[in-house]
Amino acid sequence: MNNKFLFALLFALASCHTSFQSNFKEGKNNKIISDADGESDQTITKIIAPYKTKLDSLMTIRIMVADADLTKGSPEGSLGNMVCDLLMRYAQKQKMQADFCVMNNGGLRIPTLYKGDVFIRTVYELMPFDNQLVLVKISGAKCLELFALIAENNGAPVSGLQMVIDNSKATEIKIGGKPFDVNTDYWVLTSDYLANGGDNSGALKNPLERIDKNSLIRDILIAQMREMYFDGETLQAKIDGRITKK
Amino acid sequence: MEESQKSNRKQFIKQTLYLVGFGALANSPVNVLAQTEPKRLKILHTNDWHSRIEPFPAIDKNYGGQGGAAVRASLIKKIRKESGELLLLDAGDIFQGTPYFNFYGGELEYKLMSEMGYDCVTLGNHDFDGGMDGLIKQMPHAKFDFVNANYDFSKTPLQGKIKPYKIYKKQGLKIGVFGLGIELKGLVPDKLFGNTVYHDPIAVANEVALMLKKEKKCDLVICLSHLGYKYKNNKVSDEVLATQTQNIDLILGGHTHTFLPEPIFYKNLINKSVCVNQVGWAGLQLGLLEYTFEPFVNTDAKPSSRLFSLTNTENV
DSSP, X not given: OHHHHHHHHHHHHHHOOOOOOOSSEEOGGGEEEOTTSOOOOHHHHHHHHHHHHHHHHHHTOEEEEESSOEEOOSSOOHHHHHHHHHHHXXXXXXXXXXXXXXXXXXXXXXXXXXXXXXXXXXXXXXXXXXXXXXXXXXXXXXXXXXXHHHHHTTOOOEESEEEEEETTEEEEEEETTEEOOTTXXXXXXXXXXXXXXXXXXXXXXXXXXXXXXXXXXXXXXXXXXXXXXXXXXXXXXXXXXXXXXX | OHHHHHHHHHHHHHHHHHHHHHHHHHHOHHHHHHHHOOEEEEEEEEOOXXXXXXXXXTTOTTTTTBOOHHHHHXXXXXXXXXXXXXXXXXXXXXXXXXXXXXXXXXXHHHHHXXXXXXXXXXXXXXXXXXXHHHHHHHGXXXXXXXXXXXXXXXXXXXXXXXXXXXXXXXXXXXXXXXXXXXXXXXXXXHHHHXXXXXXXXXXXXXXXXXXXXXXXXXXEEEEEXXXXXXXXXXXXXXXXXXXXXXXXXXXXXXXXXXXXXXXXXXXXXXXXXXXXXXXOSTXXXXXXXXXXXXXXXXXXXXXXXXXXXXXXXXXX
């Protein structure tokens, strides 16, 4: 009998506590919005200041203007289209024999490049990884593997390549406007990340030939945008049916 | 097992009764009260910060004005003031995502987390983006521990710099924290992780958690995981980890940038509760879990939870 009594007493003592009190506003799902208390910690702000000042002087340089929002999308998106188109233009200028360009949506790290000024910072946020530009020559058969992967993934950022995804299969494939020929080898412009087999892109690995440009894709995009802007061009949100779904 | 715990408890109460006696209980209730006061521990956590030092710019349609290290730090300070000792943890991918990382290599991220008083972090795949040498270069700026138990670094320059687990003593409790990382092959360029060997997270977790719980007698075993919350296929994830292991109380996750509105409770291999939580990414939220350890009550420790959205109201 005493056991029970003592246990109840101990339990009562143990349960007797005040619940956690906070100044933060409580919302649904236990979610507390700190809107009333969102002040900055001054020590932190002071630590950041010298880094921010130096960075801002570099990052806030305007290099381009976008006429509309450019967005990531499937099977094609205006953001991925722009990136690949710019890389193809760069390749042509450099006399690189690229037949088509393919990148991965995972490598584009902002969902939207907003209408208006494009700063160096914007391109850093779009493409923070230090990926380099690579040109690989692969067989028609390997190309088919790559196209199958693109179709399975419901599209990818491309340029110089057209296809219709029919039931997760790549059909009506065209390269540079001409029908794809499985007996031809093609030069593919891409990132070293994909050329090394990243994102399951094994088809690009172990190519017939590989040329490493040793330039960061981000730096190429910045240079390309600057040049275009200097020539009076702006960025368009282009969706031209390069990859469509049946 | 539960039966033996119950009889242990009865035994313990009998002994207590015998030692204290009713006279003593009546004469000094304060002492008894002191002995039976529940122990409380707050755990604050973040994941996938991705170098978001500053709040998102106002132009950002999704997160304009949200996040930022300065607001997070002030909130952490406030909670510390209210509750004293706590655990502050991060589940990886501190690096990569803004020019701060490209230009300073993670130095500022580590400095700020040290100032906020982080205790322990695990490694995400993007923490390898500056290579292992890049990571080592920034480590002097980190006044917190790095844990990972399923990467074998013995043939890499990280040898000895990452501990499999770490034990913390806070609020009179012993807390074991270990880390698990995602398979790097195919996700991170080979040259960046070099000879790091990946081991099966489930097997490693069972081994380490058992040791922390039984041998080291930790009151709470926490796994900092960068495996990801869950996948459509049966790839190893926090969900798989929670259900296929034992001796883990809490899994704080990352990688999939999952905004869980509240922690999810799973039943582990032996039908005990495991709490899983993840708070999105980019330092947009801070998770808070509070454990209450009632003396003599040997039940599953289930925490209460709070979630803070971090918004800088000054700049908006």
